[in-house]
Amino acid sequence: MSTANKNLDIKVEYVTRVEGHGNIVVNVKDGKIEKCEFHVVESPRLFEGMLRGRSVFEAQHITSRICGICSCGHSLASIQAAEDALGVKPSAQTTKLRKLLLDYEFLDSHLLHVYLLAAPDVLGVPSFVPLIETHNGVVRRALRMKKAANDVCDILVGRHVHPISAIVGGFTKLPRPKDIDAQIAILEGMADDMAETLKLAKALKFPDFHRETEYVGLVSDDSEYPLLEGQIGSTDGKRFNKKDYKKATNEFIDPRSSAKFTKLSRDSFFVGALARFNLNADKLHPKAKAVAKELGLKPVCHNPYLNTVAQIVETVHCYYHALEILKDLKKTGLDYSQQVTVGVNEKGVVPVRAGNGVGAVEVPRGILYHNYETDAAGMIKKANCIIPTNQNINNIEYDFAKLLPEIITLPKETIRLRLEMLVRAYDPCISCSTHYLDVKFVD
Amino acid sequence: MKTEKEPVKTAAKPKVAFFDFACCEGCQLQVANIGESLLDILGAVDVVEFREVMSEKYDKDYDVAIIEGSITDHHAEERLKKIRARSKVLIAYGACAAIGGVNGMKNSFDLDEIRQSVYGKDFKLFPSSPTRPIHQVVKVDYTINGCPIYPPELIEVLKHALRGLPYTVPDNPVCSECKLNENVCMYERGVSCLGPWTKAGCNSWCVNNGNICYGCRGEVTNPAKNANDVIGKYNLKPELVKNKFDMYNKCKEGDINVNRK
Numbered sequence: 001m002s003t004a005n006k007n008l009d010i011k012v013e014y015v016t017r018v019e020g021h022g023n024i025v026v027n028v029k030d031g032k033i034e035k036c037e038f039h040v041v042e043s044p045r046l047f048e049g050m051l052r053g054r055s056v057f058e059a060q061h062i063t064s065r066i067c068g069i070c071s072c073g074h075s076l077a078s079i080q081a082a083e084d085a086l087g088v089k090p091s092a093q094t095t096k097l098r099k100l101l102l103d104y105e106f107l108d109s110h111l112l113h114v115y116l117l118a119a120p121d122v123l124g125v126p127s128f129v130p131l132i133e134t135h136n137g138v139v140r141r142a143l144r145m146k147k148a149a150n151d152v153c154d155i156l157v158g159r160h161v162h163p164i165s166a167i168v169g170g171f172t173k174l175p176r177p178k179d180i181d182a183q184i185a186i187l188e189g190m191a192d193d194m195a196e197t198l199k200l201a202k203a204l205k206f207p208d209f210h211r212e213t214e215y216v217g218l219v220s221d222d223s224e225y226p227l228l229e230g231q232i233g234s235t236d237g238k239r240f241n242k243k244d245y246k247k248a249t250n251e252f253i254d255p256r257s258s259a260k261f262t263k264l265s266r267d268s269f270f271v272g273a274l275a276r277f278n279l280n281a282d283k284l285h286p287k288a289k290a291v292a293k294e295l296g297l298k299p300v301c302h303n304p305y306l307n308t309v310a311q312i313v314e315t316v317h318c319y320y321h322a323l324e325i326l327k328d329l330k331k332t333g334l335d336y337s338q339q340v341t342v343g344v345n346e347k348g349v350v351p352v353r354a355g356n357g358v359g360a361v362e363v364p365r366g367i368l369y370h371n372y373e374t375d376a377a378g379m380i381k382k383a384n385c386i387i388p389t390n391q392n393i394n395n396i397e398y399d400f401a402k403l404l405p406e407i408i409t410l411p412k413e414t415i416r417l418r419l420e421m422l423v424r425a426y427d428p429c430i431s432c433s434t435h436y437l438d439v440k441f442v443d
Numbered sequence: 444m445k446t447e448k449e450p451v452k453t454a455a456k457p458k459v460a461f462f463d464f465a466c467c468e469g470c471q472l473q474v475a476n477i478g479e480s481l482l483d484i485l486g487a488v489d490v491v492e493f494r495e496v497m498s499e500k501y502d503k504d505y506d507v508a509i510i511e512g513s514i515t516d517h518h519a520e521e522r523l524k525k526i527r528a529r530s531k532v533l534i535a536y537g538a539c540a541a542i543g544g545v546n547g548m549k550n551s552f553d554l555d556e557i558r559q560s561v562y563g564k565d566f567k568l569f570p571s572s573p574t575r576p577i578h579q580v581v582k583v584d585y586t587i588n589g590c591p592i593y594p595p596e597l598i599e600v601l602k603h604a605l606r607g608l609p610y611t612v613p614d615n616p617v618c619s620e621c622k623l624n625e626n627v628c629m630y631e632r633g634v635s636c637l638g639p640w641t642k643a644g645c646n647s648w649c650v651n652n653g654n655i656c657y658g659c660r661g662e663v664t665n666p667a668k669n670a671n672d673v674i675g676k677y678n679l680k681p682e683l684v685k686n687k688f689d690m691y692n693k694c695k696e697g698d699i700n701v702n703r704k
Binding site for chain 1 (some may be wrong): 482484561
């Protein structure tokens, strides 16, 4: 079929099974692509503006509300930025528990994405609901695993959606020995379901599409897969201290769609599971490395659809990494004198100074930055948050531009689905939107 | 109670739809966190729209519309009114929908100024109106409070809504639950807490975990007996208390206009 006189008009209003609202707009006239864009239409929430004048001790509580799925990730980035501004160094125990919390966040979020949001595409159904009939065991497993990941989080920090006890200065409640045992029991109880998940993963088929791009994420000089701490690095050899996050994001406005985009060495870059895998695959837990090999995922992988596969590999990594932390805590015990009551620091338990702090934390969808400037009383003067989805939008559009000519001879519905699947592969979290300028509605 | 317009195919299970406005979608996520027993709920109702996890769309009337998030621009206002017109029962779901929640903090600023602070000189490209909870725009039949919602309360309210029974939100302060949970009072631990002024129903979730109450469930009609004494006894600065309230309850100021209508 010739494409020369092909006309195509695709408008997907509110891409479904992503977190937040986004539209896809495609326009092809006489075989020529006039428009192929991904628009974000989330209502403005203006978190950075609202933080001004609030205590830096309230920032974790407020910013965790940026996103329900990544509330633990936002909390950790927020705490890191606040402590950096205040000059507070977390204890080794606190850091260990925060890493555990981040493992849980990855488990929970990746499982949600793989099972409920992405798998329906590869199984050819519009959502998990029809799967209740056709793949009842799979749906039950998904909900069971989601609940398990949620339950360990509940035990550690009170709840997963908007964690309670993880704050600036440490933890307001530390897990008791029975709580450590309960978390180990829940994770070990997931072992069979994890094995079944890998079987499912092997059966999933993803479109074959490749585009070279730059992959950005945390890097480090030690042997741990860097999620909570590290420097900012890229597959093009860039490396920055987290304080220089603006050099790694270079936000700019593109008149084409008036959304704020980011770039580094090339036109666009990729953050998220695939970027982390491409940067740090050699630091994964041996079990996760084995799974990557089984699933045929090798660095550097340039197929964005395989971000979902990288998420499965990371799920395995975080599962075993969490178990290792828990078993270590069980052996050493916890120092309960480190439990803190802080509030808005009425008692001055945390020393306060004026400062400017940056948090750079890997969250399920990629590297997340929080930056707070505080006055001598610990009140926020200026706040900036750059979320992973923001950084990926530009890359999604460059993917669109290469993908569309490759699939243009396919039926319109297939094209639409491939584009939607591509957006979903990035697991975009548009609720987090802090920097979008375009709120054009497609009718 | 069954819908008569519907074809009889699925024994007319109530059609339930979820819609999200400005929010973090965490309250929707609480539904997925219920686990396998979610399938029991799905057996009793027919979820016809739930954009976060489903691609299916539905073009008839809803028996129950569950609304998450606040109204922060005119597109949202129009969309909400259309949903209301198609819904027999409408539930305001979670703090953002019920009381405006954290989105309300925006209302403490001049709208142009706060947009400019985030978006710079192009701020006008980004329409925004003062944050409103759902009941300040359309009629609300049931309210589920909390940031996030407390899942057992969702089940309770759904049971009432599906049977057409009234549901009364408990109007006693968080302290009543906190005492039963034998927590040491946060004031005794040297920090201020909004428990005495905030509606219970969360089983004092935050204080059980060593943190303070931030007031996410909205204010009680009659604060705890000695709540006003707390301000004096612990020598609280009134602006500190007001600032804390504004984190979730700033939109309450808009209720005055609604009550006048």
